[in-house]
Amino acid sequence: MSEDQHVDLVVLGLGPGGESVATEAAKAGMRVVGIDERLVGGECPYFGCIPSKMMIRAANSLEESRRVATLAGSAEATPDFTPVARRIREEATTDWDDAVAVQRLEDAGVRFVRGHGRLAGPGVVEVAGQRFVASAGVVLNTGTAPAAPPVDGLAGTGFWTNREALQATEAPASLVVVGGGAIGSELAQAFARFGSRVSLVETAPRILSLEEPEASEVVAGAFAEDGIQVLAGASVGSVREADGRFAVVVTDAGGTELTLDADRLLVAAGRRPNLADVGLDTVGLDPAARSVEVDERMRAGEKLWAIGDITGKGAFTHMSMYQAGIAVRDLTGSDGPWASYHAVPRVTYTDPEVGAVGLTEQQARDAGVEVRVGLTTALGSRGWIHGPGGKGMVKLVEDAAAGHLVGATSAGPTGGEVLSMLATAVHARVPTAVLREQVFAYPTFHRAVSDALADLGS
Ligand SMILES: Cc1cc2nc3c(=O)[nH]c(=O)nc-3n(C[C@H](O)[C@H](O)[C@H](O)COP(=O)(O)OP(=O)(O)OC[C@H]3O[C@@H](n4cnc5c(N)ncnc54)[C@H](O)[C@@H]3O)c2cc1C
Numbered sequence: 001m002s003e004d005q006h007v008d009l010v011v012l013g014l015g016p017g018g019e020s021v022a023t024e025a026a027k028a029g030m031r032v033v034g035i036d037e038r039l040v041g042g043e044c045p046y047f048g049c050i051p052s053k054m055m056i057r058a059a060n061s062l063e064e065s066r067r068v069a070t071l072a073g074s075a076e077a078t079p080d081f082t083p084v085a086r087r088i089r090e091e092a093t094t095d096w097d098d099a100v101a102v103q104r105l106e107d108a109g110v111r112f113v114r115g116h117g118r119l120a121g122p123g124v125v126e127v128a129g130q131r132f133v134a135s136a137g138v139v140l141n142t143g144t145a146p147a148a149p150p151v152d153g154l155a156g157t158g159f160w161t162n163r164e165a166l167q168a169t170e171a172p173a174s175l176v177v178v179g180g181g182a183i184g185s186e187l188a189q190a191f192a193r194f195g196s197r198v199s200l201v202e203t204a205p206r207i208l209s210l211e212e213p214e215a216s217e218v219v220a221g222a223f224a225e226d227g228i229q230v231l232a233g234a235s236v237g238s239v240r241e242a243d244g245r246f247a248v249v250v251t252d253a254g255g256t257e258l259t260l261d262a263d264r265l266l267v268a269a270g271r272r273p274n275l276a277d278v279g280l281d282t283v284g285l286d287p288a289a290r291s292v293e294v295d296e297r298m299r300a301g302e303k304l305w306a307i308g309d310i311t312g313k314g315a316f317t318h319m320s321m322y323q324a325g326i327a328v329r330d331l332t333g334s335d336g337p338w339a340s341y342h343a344v345p346r347v348t349y350t351d352p353e354v355g356a357v358g359l360t361e362q363q364a365r366d367a368g369v370e371v372r373v374g375l376t377t378a379l380g381s382r383g384w385i386h387g388p389g390g391k392g393m394v395k396l397v398e399d400a401a402a403g404h405l406v407g408a409t410s411a412g413p414t415g416g417e418v419l420s421m422l423a424t425a426v427h428a429r430v431p432t433a434v435l436r437e438q439v440f441a442y443p444t445f446h447r448a449v450s451d452a453l454a455d456l457g458s
């Protein structure tokens with residue numbers, strides 16, 4: 001180990017938020033060291049948001065071409081994975097090379113070190129034979145990695161996680177997806193639209209089980225139209241791989257055992273935090289914890305801040321960036337606003353998309369809120385005009401005592417965009433009475449919010 005190197009700030013893990021903290025702190029004049037063992041920018045640009053949304057965009061263009069038959073004549077589209085694989089490799093990830101991101105970081109004045117970093121006490125980090133002592137402290141942004149469930153035979157097979165799936169050069173002829181959360185659902189539909197025969201296995205009674213049941217129902221209906229076999233309430237008993245094919249033994253919701261045979265197996269059954277081997281014990285924290293507890297300034301201990309997925313406040317890029325802004329304000333002695341999580345927005349980019357903010361009805365009830373719900377299971381004139389792919393719903397969850405929304409969900413062709421006004425309503429605690437006075441343009445998708453408000457009653 002080299003002798004101590006004195007700096008102002010070490011950012012350990014350069015996911016979207018860590019990259020932002022390092023850049024902004026350096027611009028503010030701090031001597032900053034940024035450390036990452038993999039790619040600067042983290043999961044989102046290389047294996048997450050960006051390549052997955054590129055794949056979804058391509059897959060949805062195929063689906064739109066199929067809708068021409070109903071709407072506008074005929075169109076023949078032949079699925080070819082080559083353009084999207086090339087776009088992901090060349091435009092999104094530069095062949096999974098972060099040279100540009102490293103350069104951008106260094107141009108901002110950050111000293112970058114590639115390697116596995118570990119805390120070695122408050123404000124101290126060891127990496128690649130070097131030891132940094134940071135006067136201000138350390139920002140931890142180590143993110144998550146794909147988790148593999150303890151299924152007999154799974155370990156050691158060549159199953160895909162999101163990382164391999166998003167480096168695919170062709171759509172497999174057949175695919176089993178384990179996990180019907182955001183990753184599993186988005187990628188199952190994208191591959192299905194490219195022609196893969198897809199089966200999706202989910203232990204919960206429904207896909208997208210963290211969202212409103214009415215939203216899951218809309219997406220499940222679309223999956224049925226896409227020809228995806230959804231086995232919800234099912235369990236995976238074992239996995240075997242032979243001659244380049246997978247045999248996945250599943251017990252379905254009715255207790256029947258069946259074997260799914262496929263070219264590829266994608267495991268999207270959740271993530272594990274990168275916390276076990278970052279020296280948390282040296283700063284008095286539990287390395288076995290699922291998350292790092294933070295206060296409203298993202299402080300996690302003496303000379304320690306934590307941001308991103310490891311804080312357990314929502315595993316989203318926008319959350320990592322939001323928390324990064326807060327940590328920078330705290331580090332540079334600026335004023336708040338400090339963290340508030342009552343209006344966390346999220347979008348699952350299936351088609352229809354599911355946008356959601358704040359609490360679901362069940363979460364609000366569990367929290368003891370006096371709940372009133374407004375629901376529409378159709379998207380009004382615009383949904384009808386849209387025709388194929390026009391299904392959706394809007395659900396509003398009101399705190400009746402306070403008279404404002406505490407949660408909302410919008411599913412539909414532009415569910416993530418309709419979310420915008422709902423997120424503002426929940427964030428700013430706009431009185432429901434004021435929302436009712438709003439004029440909703442005709443015939444927009446967001447006009448369905450007025451139908452949900454009518455259902456909520458006055
Ligand atoms: C397929 C997929 C699709 C997604 N789509 C979306 C989406 O559409 N919208 C959205 O908001 N979110 C999406 N997400 C989630 C999003 O990618 C994450 O929330 C986001 O990357 C923020 O993570 P993070 O900042 O915690 O760090 P991460 O992005 O996980 O990065 C952490 C970094 O820390 C590094 N690291 C870890 N341990 C060490 C160590 N000891 N030493 C050195 N370096 C270390 C890692 O190499 C990594 O680069 C998606 C995720 C996946 C997997």
Ligand SMILES: NC(=O)c1ccc[n+]([C@@H]2O[C@H](COP(=O)([O-])OP(=O)(O)OC[C@H]3O[C@@H](n4cnc5c(N)ncnc54)[C@H](O)[C@@H]3O)[C@@H](O)[C@H]2O)c1
Nearest residue numbers: 149179180181182183184201202203268269270315347348
């Ligand atoms: N659009 C987005 O914003 C977006 C997209 C993808 C991922 N993400 C983020 O990434 C995180 C991880 O996504 P994810 O989909 O891997 O995790 P998740 O926790 O959201 O979903 C995992 C799913 O797998 C199921 N599961 C677990 N073990 C299983 C088993 N043995 N057999 C069958 N099903 C099993 C769970 O019940 C759950 O529904 C999410 O929390 C999300 O915040 C966000």
